[in-house]
Amino acid sequence: xxxxxxxxxxxxxxxxxxxxxxxxxxxxxxxxxxxxxxxxxxxxxxxxxxxxxxxxxxxxxxxxxxxxxxxxxxxxxxxxxxxxxxxxxxxxxxxxxxxxxxxxxxxxxxxxxxxxxxxxxxxxxxxxxxxxxxxxxxxxxxxxxxxxxxxxxxxxxxxxxxxxxxxxxxxxxxxxxxxxxxxxxxxxxxxxxxxxxxxxxxxxxxxxxxxxxxxxxxxxxxxxxxxxxxxxxxxxxxxxxxxxxxxxxxxxxxxxxxxxxxxxxxxxxxxxxxxxxxxxxxxxxxxxxxxxxxxxxxxxxxxxxxxxxxxxxxxxxxxxxxxxxxxxxxxxxxxxxxxxxxxxxxxxxxxxxxxxxx
Amino acid sequence: xxxxxxxxxxxxxxxxxxxxxxxxxxxxxxxxxxxxxxxxxxxxxxxxxxxxxxxxxxxxxxxxxxxxxxxxxxxxxxxxxxxxxxxxxxxxxxxxxxxxxxxxxxxxxxxxxxxxxxxxxxxxxxxxxxxxxxxxxxxxxxxxxxxxxxxxxxxxxxxxxxxxxxxxxxxxxxxxxxxxxxxxxxxxxxxxxxxxxxxxxxxxxxxxxxxxxxxxxxxxxxxxxxxxxxxxxxxxxxxxxxxxxxxxxxxxxxxxxxxxxxxxxxxxxxxxxxxxxxxxxxxxxxxxxxxxxxxxxxxxxxxxxxxxxxxxxxxxxxxxxxxxxxxxxxxxxxxxxxxxxxxxxxxxxxxxxxxxxxxxxxxxx
Numbered sequence: 001x002x003x004x005x006x007x008x009x010x011x012x013x014x015x016x017x018x019x020x021x022x023x024x025x026x027x028x029x030x031x032x033x034x035x036x037x038x039x040x041x042x043x044x045x046x047x048x049x050x051x052x053x054x055x056x057x058x059x060x061x062x063x064x065x066x067x068x069x070x071x072x073x074x075x076x077x078x079x080x081x082x083x084x085x086x087x088x089x090x091x092x093x094x095x096x097x098x099x100x101x102x103x104x105x106x107x108x109x110x111x112x113x114x115x116x117x118x119x120x121x122x123x124x125x126x127x128x129x130x131x132x133x134x135x136x137x138x139x140x141x142x143x144x145x146x147x148x149x150x151x152x153x154x155x156x157x158x159x160x161x162x163x164x165x166x167x168x169x170x171x172x173x174x175x176x177x178x179x180x181x182x183x184x185x186x187x188x189x190x191x192x193x194x195x196x197x198x199x200x201x202x203x204x205x206x207x208x209x210x211x212x213x214x215x216x217x218x219x220x221x222x223x224x225x226x227x228x229x230x231x232x233x234x235x236x237x238x239x240x241x242x243x244x245x246x247x248x249x250x251x252x253x254x255x256x257x258x259x260x261x262x263x264x265x266x267x268x269x270x271x272x273x274x275x276x277x278x279x280x281x282x283x284x285x286x287x288x289x290x291x292x293x294x295x296x297x298x299x300x301x302x303x304x305x306x307x308x309x310x311x312x313x314x315x316x317x318x319x320x321x322x323x324x325x326x327x328x329x330x331x332x333x334x335x336x337x338x339x340x341x342x343x344x345x346x347x348x349x350x351x352x353x354x355x356x357x358x
Numbered sequence: 359x360x361x362x363x364x365x366x367x368x369x370x371x372x373x374x375x376x377x378x379x380x381x382x383x384x385x386x387x388x389x390x391x392x393x394x395x396x397x398x399x400x401x402x403x404x405x406x407x408x409x410x411x412x413x414x415x416x417x418x419x420x421x422x423x424x425x426x427x428x429x430x431x432x433x434x435x436x437x438x439x440x441x442x443x444x445x446x447x448x449x450x451x452x453x454x455x456x457x458x459x460x461x462x463x464x465x466x467x468x469x470x471x472x473x474x475x476x477x478x479x480x481x482x483x484x485x486x487x488x489x490x491x492x493x494x495x496x497x498x499x500x501x502x503x504x505x506x507x508x509x510x511x512x513x514x515x516x517x518x519x520x521x522x523x524x525x526x527x528x529x530x531x532x533x534x535x536x537x538x539x540x541x542x543x544x545x546x547x548x549x550x551x552x553x554x555x556x557x558x559x560x561x562x563x564x565x566x567x568x569x570x571x572x573x574x575x576x577x578x579x580x581x582x583x584x585x586x587x588x589x590x591x592x593x594x595x596x597x598x599x600x601x602x603x604x605x606x607x608x609x610x611x612x613x614x615x616x617x618x619x620x621x622x623x624x625x626x627x628x629x630x631x632x633x634x635x636x637x638x639x640x641x642x643x644x645x646x647x648x649x650x651x652x653x654x655x656x657x658x659x660x661x662x663x664x665x666x667x668x669x670x671x672x673x674x675x676x677x678x679x680x681x682x683x684x685x686x687x688x689x690x691x692x693x694x695x696x697x698x699x700x701x702x703x704x705x706x707x708x709x710x711x712x713x714x715x716x717x718x719x720x721x722x723x
Binding site for chain 2: 058104106107109111112166233263271272278281282283284285286287288289290291292293294296297298299300301302303304
């Protein structure tokens with residue numbers, strides 16, 4: 001396979017609200033690196049957020065940055081010392097590489113590595129391009145029966161797997177999920193894979209729940225918005241009581257919304273001794289019903305991305321434990337990247353996961 | 359006053375003319391010593407002459423505020439739940455205890471049938487009766503009855519006062535287990551009250567290191583230093599919790615403590631403890647404070663610092679007794695004041711008044 005050295009079309013965020021397509025040089029490989037011809041990339045809410053706001057929390061876009069981090073592709077070249085993949089292999093990319101040397105990396109919590117290099121988190125470029133350099137040890141071969149498009153869903157599936165593990169979901173458990181977007185749906189899939197006996201999913205949007213009904217959930221709850229002027233905690237108590245009329249308290253509640261009311265409801269809906277897993281990112285300070293946390297021993301655990309999930313995710317898809325294909329609702333060629341981002345932002349036509357195909 | 363009733367054989371089986379008294383909370387701010395009937399043990403219960411009862415912050419809170427956590431005082435009730443005494447009568451069907459046995463009282467009586475109880479987490483039983491949590495009577499009386507199943511014999515070398523310390527010791531053991539800290543790992547304890555100090559003592563006895571303890575009062579910190587705390591930190595309540603947390607993290611070498619136990623119940627202290635805990639660490643709330651609190655959610659969620667609450671204890675009494683009997687845990691010195699039963703109200707005043715320097719106050723009978 002020969003590379004067209006002129007052609008590395010990249011989707012670049014110049015500054016907020018300004019995405020351009022430009023050719024960038026094809027990266028040179030260091031020891032342990034591979035060059036991946038990126039073939040499919042899913043668009044994440046975080047990509048849209050950087051596009052719209054230029055920052056997420058303390059991560060700020062200060063110079064033009066290539067977007068995208070949910071990718072799969074084909075190995076185009078291998079650097080010195082690479083043994084786990086060869087040219088032509090179809091791979092999925094784990095976008096965050098830890099330093100491999102600090103305590104966090106050594107104890108398996110590499111997602112917390114202080115020197116983490118994560119694609120499309122400033123200042124590092126992402127994967128929405130033709131040719132992307134990546135450490136070989138964070139590329140995983142896809143079996144014959146897993147398509148590249150499915151490979152690009154392994155990143156958000158990893159969030160679901162990590163949430164399910166952090167929640168210690170076990171056979172027969174009752175799981176309640178707030179948010180029926182792609183992340184919530186993949187949390188449901190992971191919960192079922194982990195053996196959950198009953199998965200309930202909740203959302204504000206009826207069409208999302210209609211889809212969720214077909215996808216790894218046993219019951220669906222339509223949420224309301226709070227009445228104007230109603231303090232969040234009062235709304236949350238009222239809504240949680242209403243939900244408990246038809247739903248039993250859950251062993252694990254996963255919040256994929258980040259909304260303060262959903263975080264509060266999550267705690268109220270958990271069983272004594274249960275736990276709440278915070279996946280969604282919301283306001284930095286929130287009012288938490290601590291009396292429930294203390295007197296009923298409801299644990300609260302956040303997640304930061306994932307770790308040690310990719311090999312598991314590959315096997316889950318390959319063996320049919322989870323089918324991610326229904327989540328891919330729309331595809332765009334790389335040259336129409338801006339249209340793709342616009343589509344995700346508008347969320348129209350039942351969009352769940354929009355992918356850019358190279 | 360000298361430690362009373364060390365002699366295991368001193369007890370009085372109530373006769374026709376024996377009077378029973380209790381410390382009754384009528385309602386908020388209305389505490390009296392009242393005469394009570396001598397209770398008769400029902401099936402499965404025994405009658406106990408209570409020899410020593412410690413006063414807890416929750417007893418003071420009930421007295422001053424008429425409520426604790428989610429439990430308001432709705433009818434007059436006895437206070438107290440940290441007791442030890444001697445069996446003076448046995449009810450029908452009791453064959454594990456006899457008159458004269460010296461016992462420590464586990465104040466929580468769960469149903470023993472629900473899911474929580476059957477999976478061993480009886481402290482979370484939805485219908486648990488915990489003596490002195492409204493609306494249930496506490497143990498501050500001269501004679502009480504209690505199910506034999508929730509009493510534990512104490513060896514002769516454990517005094518009644520030490521027996522009454524087994525309850526807060528149980529909280530400390532539970533806290534250390536719940537947060538998951540083990541030997542060689544670092545621990546931040548916020549609050550050097552009786553719970554924080556007993557946690558410190560247990561942590562020292564189990565090889566946890568280094569240990570920092572914080573408080574607003576310098577005298578408490580001096581006490582903690584004498585007990586072997588590696589670091590003490592005086593909290594200035596006027597400063598921002600973010601800044602305090604940064605200073606605490608620096609003392610631990612920059613990243614903070616691997617584990618933290620919040621033993622004040624004060625919101626700003628909980629926030630500080632969270633922010634002073636290392637990534638991937640655990641912060642466990644032991645103290646009881648406001649029902650709703652503003653917490654730095656992104657800070658703990660995105661650093662995968664787990665937040666756990668603690669509700670009382672379970673399966674701790676046998677270990678607490680063994681620890682106490684071994685002599686390896688020296689916490690008697692935490693009992694700073696002792697009062698005879700007739701001076702119970704003075705005991706409460708002393709406990710509630712910081713200027714007395716009281717740590718654990720006990721009422722002896």
